[in-house]
Amino acid sequence: xxxxxxxxxxxxxxxxxxxxxxxxxxxxxxxxxxxxxxxxxxxxxxxxxxxxxxxxxxxxxxxxxxxxxxxxxxxxxxxxxxxxxxxxxxxxxxxxxxxxxxxxxxxxxxxxxxxxxxxx
Numbered sequence: 001x002x003x004x005x006x007x008x009x010x011x012x013x014x015x016x017x018x019x020x021x022x023x024x025x026x027x028x029x030x031x032x033x034x035x036x037x038x039x040x041x042x043x044x045x046x047x048x049x050x051x052x053x054x055x056x057x058x059x060x061x062x063x064x065x066x067x068x069x070x071x072x073x074x075x076x077x078x079x080x081x082x083x084x085x086x087x088x089x090x091x092x093x094x095x096x097x098x099x100x101x102x103x104x105x106x107x108x109x110x111x112x113x114x115x116x117x118x119x120x
Contacts (some may be wrong), residue, residue, distance in 0.1 A: 008060035041078035042067035
């Protein structure tokens, strides 16, 4: 059974949204791909753009989603990411990008609704 982990991430103070997205996609994403390889089946970044334009009051700039094939594989990943060399690589780059005090990580339980089409 797939396990999805969602993390809410806020860019560090003084970094523009454009610079944040560029750095994440050009550099930090590659670290994620490297450490997740062999553990995760999906790694998605969903950058947030508040519809009311009030970006400065938003608690997150990106929702990161990672799917694991099962709970055991997720736990193996987190154990590998806690190894000192891996943890240092991740945290050093996170400090360049995120307000680390505001990082929040969750597992999710999905519930779906079937919605009728416009013709129904």
